[in-house]
Amino acid sequence: MKYDFAAIEAKWQDFWEEHRTFRVTDDAPGPKLFILDMFPYPSGAGLHVGHPEGYTATDILSRYKRMKGLSVLHPMGWDAFGLPAERYAMKTNIHPRVTTAQNIETFRRQIRMLGLSYDWDREVNTSDPAYYRWTQWIFLQIYNAWFDPRARKARPIATLEVELAASGTVNLPDAPTVSAAEWKQWSRKQRHDFLAQFRLAYIADVPVNWCEALGTVLANEEVAEWTEKGFTVERRPMKQWMMRITAYAERLLEDAAVLDWPASTQEQQRNWIGRSEGAEVRFRVVDREEALTVFTTRPDTLFGATYMVLAPEHPLVDAMTSPEHTEQVRMYRASAARKSDVERGAEKDKTGVFTGGYALNPATGGRIPIWIADYVLMGYGTGAIMAVPAHDDRDMAFAKKFDLPIMPVVDGGTGAPECFVEEGTAVNSANAEISLNGLPTREAKSAMIRWLTDKGLGRSAVQYKLRDWLFSRQRYWGEPIPIIHLEDGTLATVPEDQLPLRLPDLAKFQPSGTTESPLALATDWVNCVDPVTTLKGRRETNTMPQWAGSCWYYLRYIDPKNEKAFCDPAKERHWMPVDQYVGGSEHAVLHLMYARFWHKVLNDLGHVSTKEPFLRLRHQGIILGEDSRKMSKSRGNVVNPDDVVKQYGADAMRLFEMFMGPLEEMKPWSTRGVEGVYRFLNRVWRLYVADDDAHGLLVADGAPGEAFERVYHQTVRKVTEDIESLRFNTAIAQMMIFVNEATKLDGRPRSIMEPFVLLLAPFAPHLAEELWQRLGHAETLAYEAWPVYDAAKAAEPEAEIVLQVNGKVRSKLAVPADTGREELERLATADAAVRKYTDGRKVVKIIVVPNKLVNIVVAG
Template sequence: LPETIFGATYLVVAPEHSLIETLADKIENIDEVRAYAQTAKDKEELERIAEGKEKTGVELKGIRAINPATKEDIPVWVADYVLGGYGTGAIMAVPAHDERDNEFAKKFGLEIRQVVAPRVVDPVNPPREDAKNTDRNMLHAIVMHPTEDKILSLKWKTHPWQTFITGGIEDGEDVLEAAKREVFEETGYKNMEVIKLMPYIMRAEFYAAHKEVNRKVNANVVMLKLTDLAQEVVSAEEQEQFEPVWIDSQDMKNLSPVSELAYILDWVENGDKSYTGEGVLINSGEFSDQLTMDSLPKMAEKFGKQKTTYKLRDWVFSRQRYWGEPIPLIHCEKDGVVPVPDDQLPVVLPEVKNYEPTGTGESPLAAIDEWVNTTCPECGGPAKRETNTMPQWAGSSWYFLRYTDPNNEQQFASSEKLKQWLPVDIYFGGMEHTTLHLLYSRFWNIFLHDQGLVPVSEPYTKRVPHGMILAEDGSKMSKSKGNVINPDDLVKQHGADTVRMYEMFLGPHEDSVLWSEKGIIGVARFLERIWNWINTAEFSEHDEETVSRELHKTIKKVTEDIEAYRFNTVVSNLMSFHNAVKDSPITKDSAKAFLQLLHPLAPHIASELYEQLGGENIDIQPWPKYDESMLVSDTITIAVQVNGKVRDELIVSTDSTQEEIETKALASEKVQALLSGQSPKRIIYVENRLVNIVV
């Protein structure tokens, strides 16, 4: 985006760019640059811009560019992800706000400078006209439990809020240190490690009711994980305002008020990405605090001029090969190019023994005289068929329409079937699909809709991206590198269920992940344990309450995770359930419900074990449902501290009174040993959380 010019930290020219030869005498490494440029020009464009492709490039040493906004000298690079035929063949690289630039900058250690912050005005607590306006740098800390899939929240006592650990960043204070300080001050937890920092800050504007001022904040997000549950007593002031509460990580979406929550959830679920949307300018000199769209005309006037460039280009829709749909055209010397009559469609490929390239540049069909030679539909004279065929996109751009009515001999699909099935619910695909198949199939569908042949203008309801499995060194798997993992070999060694489940366990569906064969053993052992557990279990007539609660909790988590494509956490939840109940009596019905949850990831083992338990055809059984009442525990765990250090834990009923809990805490053997006969000076009780005995 032009309005990100203050964030341009390097320049990239395409390998085809004339600048390379124009400045050849000034480029200190011209031989290296020319060699790289030639290698890049020999590649197909699709290969150069493919999603997940490892970024490559060479700096033009001895050449610098001047950023007209910042007046800084910035390096100039040649890289194959910039195409000579698009725009000027040169780009200003803004790695904070472009994903390809970001990948390139990270690889080559180039500066990443944020200049656009997403702007959120809180719709529930918007700024008030009668309130004082204040600016602040602040942070949200996502604090993970050391052993459970939970995060720490603040439940406010003075307002109906439940938020992240939140606080201000003092002048000159490091963001990460500020996060640790806030966690300690507000919750008392003191031992933690930084997992990651959100790659961009956000601008939030809201009315802060607890301070009675309007806030315009630059918000950072830090993810931390406690290394243990060691905890000290927080100040009386903090205790009066809120109490720390652990919640399931998937309930993070219910925290409120958190203006920036949508961006935070996207980061948690999809990982580090550049921010590429609209927002408010930061670190942009005189333009800071302006909205990006408002600043565009002013920046264009100061630094250049406005121009719109389209990436869409003419589509070469022919291939010189045998495989492909024949193009239904006939060439006649008298009548020119004539379409094949409707009653002669479809044109069918001839059956041949040899369909290799001819060596002349023509399609192999050109050498099959009995197929090529025909008569003109107009004059009846001698003519020739078109020998080029359509690209693979011709068939793949509408196959989903044919799927709705595959046996129809009269039309590609009946209007009734099309209305029943369209639009497609989910389109899975990476970035290559977005710029190729997704684009082409939408062309196809929109044309057919304009012709009144399909009932919807847009063929897909939503697109869900997916990551790639990369080689162990982080590079893209390719035959040329010899680093491709053959799944057939893995299936022979470990079984199809193990391989499938391990692929799901590798990481979030949307993220690219590194392949490692070490982890597959853990999944194989888990499935072996499930097999042995079901085959050796002595099933009971009734479940223990703890088993029932674990099952219903697992059904809820697995159901929600599958619907959200969080398959890696599905595996984690199944493992957690088995660990929790493996030594407890369990009914066959509960074991069968667990196998239904396992079935999408390990269908062979789950089906076999389901039948062994007396079930029939697991594929058509209704999905297990959970009971909300079983999700609420009737016991809580209370930490017992002596002088702020955790010394014991109590498991008590949720309806226990403060007096009962304090009595049990004082009766603890560990506490008695530390008291050595002393009477406590005071006892601090934090409801449903802890008892702190001060001596």
């Protein structure tokens, strides 16, 4: 009988579904293991060949671990809110819910077709009201929390209210001053407004990246993606929901260190957070009360600060500007405001104007001019810098263009490069009170910070590049933000027992025409009354970004049907953290950063038990087209999984994707390669099943030969070790070696051929189940014990010893394994081929590596 993959695969997919083979209960025996895939956005295009790569990897691991006796949580779901469905709805007026449901149907069918062992009882869908109810609930937890800098963690906002009533802001660092007495006298609105500045979710009037064509704002992180696609993004100030992720900068950085994540991903997260140490320095301004505070990483160069620059948006620009410069400052600010951050960054040529104001360099006492320029960004540090042109490239470029003074204060010891930005020795840096001269940069920094601190002119400081997360989107197809804007200007939350706040149905999905989302057009939905205050109000019309649903989906898998909580605490403690997470490296920053942030807030508030959600992370590499270029419709090199499965079967598809090369590497598709593994599966089939039905099974009872037994034990060892370290390509190579050996044999002993099926099962589960059944087993092999190897039987009895003379191979020798050093040396020196090179020469040294080689070093 021939290998009929189509019939076999359909049969076992039905079997697994019918028997719910891969369902895992919370009290399942064995240690828990949580193996997670990044869930897909169900696009209209269906699954592409990149998806099965990661999914097969986790599937192999899951199947293997089940056979090792672990209880494996391995779920799948849908990241189902998103812009493509909404854009499609704009064109067709078909509700995104409808297209999303269809797309999910396709994805589910395709994933099922690959024989992936998910527990479908745990499927989640982020656009399902029963799911987004809890996304909204988590939003409210975040909204109703503040970051207590003393505890370095989030606490309920109520704790802040208690503290304010008791002691005002006396004990709160960096907070506007309010006494307990004042607080108690304040109105509801005053208290509301004051608390708003502490909440982890807050509304701010910020310059956003507005995309007219999409009718929405984009997060800074998303701008590049859309501009690459040809959309234009402009800056405009808008009221937006923000999340205070910056409060977690330090913890996101610290806690990452213990994670087993790819180095490049760790690095990207570190860069994104962008921590830098330095100092804040206050500069007095000539003839004015206000002072300017700057952040610098090089306080040691303060003596070299010859001018200052403010960001055009800096609030003190007007105060610094003298009457005769007002017009040029106004014009410069106007032109800067029109430019997007991207445009600003693209222009390398420095622009700026003088304000007419002067500050005093606190170290030299000298008058230095104050400029504004858009190379200084309002969003970083204090939005103002001290410019040290001698030791900063940007300041140097600016100083040269506008003919500003340059004062070297660091000696690099290597002549006099135009602009020396590295560390060196301080020079020209002394006043009546302090001298840095002669100090290396590191010491000069701390000496300067000490002096500034003593004089009350500055302090050491840490800055982060990380910005707060722009959370709202002007879209329909996302989670409604459960907030009501009341007529008195305060915000109310939708009560928890009224969640989910459902999306209203709309007839059309076009942008509202204003900067509001299409939800603004649903007037019945928008206008409401707050049940608590009975004030009239308008619902928030912005929705959440697509990241929201994926920030916590792993938690919902643990308890997907719970209507009382987002996840039962006991179940959470049992299953968390995720032991292995696999997904694309395109999520190295955004998804993984946002999810970690939410997780930490939930952890602080006592809702989850671990500091970090994902312990071990791997990325699957991108699969290129057969021409080694990125797959794209326009190049016509896209491979459709449906076609591959139809022609070669799911097992061949899975096996090929794993055999192509290391999981994390980028690699090209190869139809020939698929045929290769397909041939391998046929060879496996024919090892067990005769072409002609009359002969039945080809396995026989009886003891295996020693050599075959050895290959088998070596195969068990290699496959086991390779699965553990996710090196599937070499595991498959070893199984091919085994099959090549088995093919040569006349009689194939059942005692070996049977457990080999189990080794193959994680990789080619349909074929393995079929063979297992034909071998006489009534049950699925999914929970059969994983084969163990015998190290003694796997060991080679003979070792081939390489005989070298001066490092060159001159002969080889077969000896019993573990032959002693003396014996090896004796055999080597006596070897005829070796003696051709050693006779008549002086032996300097003999290196013996047991079971490996003997190297004879001769003089001359």
